[in-house]
Amino acid sequence: MRPLFHPAPEDLQTSAILHALADPNRAAIFANIMRAGCVEACSALSAVGDRVIPKSSLSNHFKVLREAGLIRSERHGVEMRNHARWAEVEARFPGLLVSILNAYAGEGPRMEDGAAERPPAPIPPDNGSSV
Amino acid sequence: MRPLFHPAPEDLQTSAILHALADPNRAAIFANIMRAGCVEACSALSAVGDRVIPKSSLSNHFKVLREAGLIRSERHGVEMRNHARWAEVEARFPGLLVSILNAYAGEGPRMEDGAAERPPAPIPPDNGSSV
DNA sequence: TTCGGAAGTTCCGAACTTCCGAACTATGGG
DNA sequence: CCCATAGTTCGGAAGTTCGGAACTTCCGAA
Numbered sequence: 194m195r196p197l198f199h200p201a202p203e204d205l206q207t208s209a210i211l212h213a214l215a216d217p218n219r220a221a222i223f224a225n226i227m228r229a230g231c232v233e234a235c236s237a238l239s240a241v242g243d244r245v246i247p248k249s250s251l252s253n254h255f256k257v258l259r260e261a262g263l264i265r266s267e268r269h270g271v272e273m274r275n276h277a278r279w280a281e282v283e284a285r286f287p288g289l290l291v292s293i294l295n296a297y298a299g300e301g302p303r304m305e306d307g308a309a310e311r312p313p314a315p316i317p318p319d320n321g322s323s324v
Numbered sequence: 325m326r327p328l329f330h331p332a333p334e335d336l337q338t339s340a341i342l343h344a345l346a347d348p349n350r351a352a353i354f355a356n357i358m359r360a361g362c363v364e365a366c367s368a369l370s371a372v373g374d375r376v377i378p379k380s381s382l383s384n385h386f387k388v389l390r391e392a393g394l395i396r397s398e399r400h401g402v403e404m405r406n407h408a409r410w411a412e413v414e415a416r417f418p419g420l421l422v423s424i425l426n427a428y429a430g431e432g433p434r435m436e437d438g439a440a441e442r443p444p445a446p447i448p449p450d451n452g453s454s455v
Numbered sequence: 456t457t458c459g460g461a462a463g464t465t466c467c468g469a470a471c472t473t474c475c476g477a478a479c480t481a482t483g484g485g
Numbered sequence: 486c487c488c489a490t491a492g493t494t495c496g497g498a499a500g501t502t503c504g505g506a507a508c509t510t511c512c513g514a515a
Contacts, residue, residue, distance in 0.1 A: 195464090205431075206431065207351075207424070207427040207428045207431050208346050208347065208348050208351070210427075211342045211343075211345055211346035211424065212342075212343075212346040214342055215339050215342035215343040215346050216339065217339050220338075220339070234462070234463095246504095247503080247504050247505075248462080248463070248464090248504090248505095249463090249464080249465085249466095249503080249504055249505070249506090250502085250503060250504060251463085252462095252463055252464055252465090253464095253502080253503080253504095255463090256464090268463095268510090268511090270462095270510095270511060270512070271461065271462050271463085271510070271511045271512060272461085272462055272463080272511095273462075273463070285430075285431075286423070286426070286427040286430065286431075287423070287426070288419060288422075288423040288426070289423045289424065289426075289427045291419075291423075292417070292418070292419040292420045292422075292423045292424075293338070293342065293420065293423075295417070295418070295419070295420075296338040296341075296417040296420045297338045299416075299417065300336075300337065300338050300417075365491075365492095377475095378474080378475050378476075379475090379476095379491085379492070379493090380474080380475055380476070380477090380492090380493080380494080380495095381473085381474060381475060382492085383491095383492055383493055383494085384473080384474080384475095384493095386492090387493090399481085399482090399491095399492090401482065401483070401491095402481075402482045402483060402489095402490060402491050402492085403482095403490085403491055403492085404491075404492070
């Protein structure tokens, strides 16, 4: 399998980040990873609300998040460990992630009516997800 | 021509806003409207950098921005007057627009290498663009 | 070592979206 | 009325996304 590509912090692009987070499924996945700081296994997130996301779509969602620079994924045995690259993105685009996640959290049960059933996470954890 | 559709403030959706602004051309158009508060004529914005955007594409970009609730368009004679709906969006999603525009402005001459040739507008004008 | 299962990726066709030229529709002026 | 101007709609080509089936990789058990 091709080694995973992660953009350098200075290569982060606003348009890629917005595009990645413009999909409610991906935003929900990312919000989960932010909340947890690190999530093991893509399949841990294979449902948004009550809708099951097929493996291939999930794999693609993770790829989009990864290539936008929002998460860092590393193989750990048979599964994937995904970290939010919160600190790096925040350093380059201050306030961007917080306001986007807040916007989704504050928008009511609309986000594919599933991502708002769990408690909103307005302020992300500041655990050092950088590196 | 069909009367123009504008979503109500409570119908604004984060995903639609992010999708609208994920396109660098549209983001540049929107940044211009924000900077000016109000822009007359779509064709006033028909070039981003040195690239000319065809009329039909422009019309579509304006439609996407309008239907995301980012701008309000009204016919004024033969041309269109476009206002940023800054106050309404800000009221519902505080900080969102500012951090997105800041992200683009701070990203260097990359945004289709044209939108950064003019001075960045980190903080939007607070002229009452609501209504 | 070999088998089997679990986790992800790749492939590829169907469905959807975006782009842009050409034709069309409003609006105002002469 | 006719023309010019400013935008919109149509429609086809090109590109993107979605998801099922098949494939790869890794690990534990026999």
